[in-house]
Amino acid sequence: MTLKSTSALAAVFAAAATGSAFAGNDDALDIVFINDGHVAPYHVAWLAGFEDAIAAYGEAFPDLEISGRWLSAEGSLERMIQQAEVTINEAPDIMFVNAINVDAFEPLVAQAQDAGITWIAVHSAMESADYSFTLGDITNGRNQGMAMCALSGGEPFQVAIMLGQAGNPSGEARRQGILEGISTCDNIEVVAEQPADWDTVRAQSIAENWMTQFPELDAISGVTDAYMYPSLAIAANSGRSDLQLYGYDGDIPILEQMRDGPVMADILLSGTREGWNFVQMAYRLHRGDELEKVYDFFTPLVLTEENHRLALENGFPENIEVYSVDQALDVAANGFREFGPDSVR
Amino acid sequence: METAGKTTEQSPSPAISALAMRYLVLAALIVIASLGFGFANENFFSLANIGILLRSISVLFIVSMAMTFVMLTGGIDLSVGSNVAFAGGVGVIALTATGSAPVGFLAAILAGMSIGLINGIFVGRMKLSAFMVTLATFALARGLALVIYDADSINVSNAIFLWLGGTSWGNVPVVIPFVVLVFAVLSVVLYRTTFGRDVYAAGANFKTAFVLGRRPERTLVWVYILSGALAGLSAIITVGRVSSGQPWAGLYLEFDAITAVILGGTSLFGGRGRLFGTILGVLLYGIIINGLVLTGTNPYLQSLIKGAILLSVVLLDSWTQRGKQR
Numbered sequence: 001m002t003l004k005s006t007s008a009l010a011a012v013f014a015a016a017a018t019g020s021a022f023a024g025n026d027d028a029l030d031i032v033f034i035n036d037g038h039v040a041p042y043h044v045a046w047l048a049g050f051e052d053a054i055a056a057y058g059e060a061f062p063d064l065e066i067s068g069r070w071l072s073a074e075g076s077l078e079r080m081i082q083q084a085e086v087t088i089n090e091a092p093d094i095m096f097v098n099a100i101n102v103d104a105f106e107p108l109v110a111q112a113q114d115a116g117i118t119w120i121a122v123h124s125a126m127e128s129a130d131y132s133f134t135l136g137d138i139t140n141g142r143n144q145g146m147a148m149c150a151l152s153g154g155e156p157f158q159v160a161i162m163l164g165q166a167g168n169p170s171g172e173a174r175r176q177g178i179l180e181g182i183s184t185c186d187n188i189e190v191v192a193e194q195p196a197d198w199d200t201v202r203a204q205s206i207a208e209n210w211m212t213q214f215p216e217l218d219a220i221s222g223v224t225d226a227y228m229y230p231s232l233a234i235a236a237n238s239g240r241s242d243l244q245l246y247g248y249d250g251d252i253p254i255l256e257q258m259r260d261g262p263v264m265a266d267i268l269l270s271g272t273r274e275g276w277n278f279v280q281m282a283y284r285l286h287r288g289d290e291l292e293k294v295y296d297f298f299t300p301l302v303l304t305e306e307n308h309r310l311a312l313e314n315g316f317p318e319n320i321e322v323y324s325v326d327q328a329l330d331v332a333a334n335g336f337r338e339f340g341p342d343s344v345r
Numbered sequence: 346m347e348t349a350g351k352t353t354e355q356s357p358s359p360a361i362s363a364l365a366m367r368y369l370v371l372a373a374l375i376v377i378a379s380l381g382f383g384f385a386n387e388n389f390f391s392l393a394n395i396g397i398l399l400r401s402i403s404v405l406f407i408v409s410m411a412m413t414f415v416m417l418t419g420g421i422d423l424s425v426g427s428n429v430a431f432a433g434g435v436g437v438i439a440l441t442a443t444g445s446a447p448v449g450f451l452a453a454i455l456a457g458m459s460i461g462l463i464n465g466i467f468v469g470r471m472k473l474s475a476f477m478v479t480l481a482t483f484a485l486a487r488g489l490a491l492v493i494y495d496a497d498s499i500n501v502s503n504a505i506f507l508w509l510g511g512t513s514w515g516n517v518p519v520v521i522p523f524v525v526l527v528f529a530v531l532s533v534v535l536y537r538t539t540f541g542r543d544v545y546a547a548g549a550n551f552k553t554a555f556v557l558g559r560r561p562e563r564t565l566v567w568v569y570i571l572s573g574a575l576a577g578l579s580a581i582i583t584v585g586r587v588s589s590g591q592p593w594a595g596l597y598l599e600f601d602a603i604t605a606v607i608l609g610g611t612s613l614f615g616g617r618g619r620l621f622g623t624i625l626g627v628l629l630y631g632i633i634i635n636g637l638v639l640t641g642t643n644p645y646l647q648s649l650i651k652g653a654i655l656l657s658v659v660l661l662d663s664w665t666q667r668g669k670q671r
Contacts, residue, residue, distance in 0.1 A: 038644050038645070069641040070644070071638060071644060072644040074597070074644075075593075075596055075597070076596045076597050077587070077591055077593055077594055077596065078401070078404065078583070078594070078595070078596075078598070079597075079634075081401075081586065081587060082397070082401035082634070082635070082638070083638050085397045085400075085401065086394065086397055086635060086638045086639055087638070089388060089391070089393050089394050089397060090388060090639070100593060101498045101589075101591055101593065103498040103500055103587070103588075103589040103591075104498065104587035104588070104589055104591055105587075106588060106589075107511070107587070107588050165593070166491050166496035166592070167491070167494070167495075167496030167497050167498070167592055167593070
């Protein structure tokens with residue numbers, strides 16, 4: 001699986017066609033990652049992966065003075081803009097920016113490019129950015145929805161969907177995909193949709209309300225694994241062992257819950273490996289590799305082998321790549337193998 | 346009341362002296378923080394960075410000055426951040442519909458004032474808790490913004506509308522002299538008008554002000570309207586800065602403003618404080634935020650450092666007050 005995804009990335013690189021000239025010098029690489037938050041479990045893993053990768057690349061390539069730091073806007077647009085302005089003034093080589101809203105950053109992209117900085121838009125693609133690092137959110141959401149169709153048993157089935165922050169492009173794309181996937185079968189009824197603003201605590205109260213409001217609820221679908229933690233607890237506390245959960249992120253604790261627990265499907269992003277992929281991408285740009293302007297992070301669906309078999313029997317498409325839980329855990333925990341220094345030697 | 350106002354101006358009370366001490370402490374902290382960050386990163390004192398710093402806190406300056414008026418009355422306005430998003434939305438929609446920047450400006454400011462009016466009526470006339478009322482309008486204004494924008498941003502290309510928030514003369518953002526102008530105007534309003542004296546009177550002792558016929562309930566209404574108008578003004582600056590209307594603009598702005606106002610020495614209980622202290626508070630807050638980003642301080646530590654500084658200033662204030670009382 002690791003080889004498979006590495007091969008997929010290699011294919012992406014081989015197909016490279018566009019990209020701006022990289023402006024860094026030969027013996028130094030300074031990377032700044034500006035994120036929208038830093039406390040959600042995914043963020044913590046993501047930022048830790050980024051830091052670990054910086055250290056590993058520094059150690060593996062002693063002739064290259066590689067440095068990196070991350071900043072968190074803590075959800076505030078104004079704070080993120082200020083951080084981007086300050087960072088542009090510092091003129092690093094590469095900026096990864098997970099913009100809260102891409103429209104607000106258009107003026108800054110031009111400013112960064114004038115300063116010779118390579119701007120990489122994270123998760124939400126930007127036409128003006130040098131590169132966009134995207135997740136295939138619609139496809140992933142659709143895969144989650146189709147898995148639900150295949151595992152819902154064909155009987156009338158109620159699902160409630162917990163969304164991201166209203167207007168967030170990534171969250172909206174995931175929602176669109178999930179609804180598209182669900183629409184491929186006619187037994188599933190979406191009884192509620194509610195934004196939880198990526199907030200685990202808010203997710204908890206929403207899930208509690210749903211359990212009361214919809215006693216026949218069969219499943220909760222979330223656009224992030226951050227919502228799965230409270231949903232798991234509420235399902236357990238209310239004795240609803242039959243409640244199905246459908247996650248998105250590939251957080252290791254949630255993947256571990258898939259073996260015997262109520263989490264039926266997840267999408268393997270894994271914050272750790274995304275952090276490692278950032279540094280690998282920066283390193284490749286620095287040494288002159290040409291990457292596609294829109295770089296798709298490889299994010300397979302995760303099902304237990306038993307559920308995958310059951311899903312296939314129920315008409316789940318065979319051409320959708322599915323990782324088993326063991327495969328997913330291995331990849332999620334070992335970002336260094338997929339994107340570490342050895343992957344670029 | 347006029348006498349009370351003149352007394353405050355002419356013969357400094359212990360409270361004013363404590364404020365003076367607070368300003369000295371703040372000024373010292375500003376110098377120390379600047380030198381420290383400048384030592385850690387030479388870019389800190391570059392003209393470009395100073396421009397970035399001042400531009401980034403321009404909205405906070407304006408909102409904090411409004412918050413000073415509100416807190417001088419003993420109130421609080423938690424709705425300002427959401428109001429910036431709401432007023433910006435109304436302004437951008439009006440601009441899009443008419444193509445006229447002045448109409449957009451007017452719409453933004455009137456929208457901000459309308460939220461302020463709601464706050465003012467409930468707090469001033471109906472005597473409800475400012476915390477609860479503005480907590481409600483905090484949610485109301487954000488909800489309205491999300492509805493207006495349909496939760497998505499709206500691009501703005503009108504050069505006149507973007508001028509205030511987006512233009513710089515060299516390294517000097519246009520908005521900085523504008524903030525100075527707002528400060529001057531608000532200073533005149535607060536220190537040289539009957540309304541300003543009524544603001545202090547309403548916060549120092551609401552009942553006494555009422556008995557003396559100063560109509561403090563009306564003062565409160567106007568203070569919240571002023572706060573809303575300045576939120577509208579901040580919305581115009583914010584739209585100019587990001588060339589778009591944003592439904593999530595102003596998130597947490599109220600907390601930053603309250604922090605800056607408290608740092609600047611305005612009492613949470615009303616009746617004591619000055620705009621100059623708020624300016625120092627915003628400046629210190631902005632320098633800390635800018636410096637922590639510039640020096641690459643781990644974000645997990647940043648909240649800790651900000652909290653420690655706030656706590657230190659509060660403790661110093663308490664220590665100074667006790668010293669005065671001995």
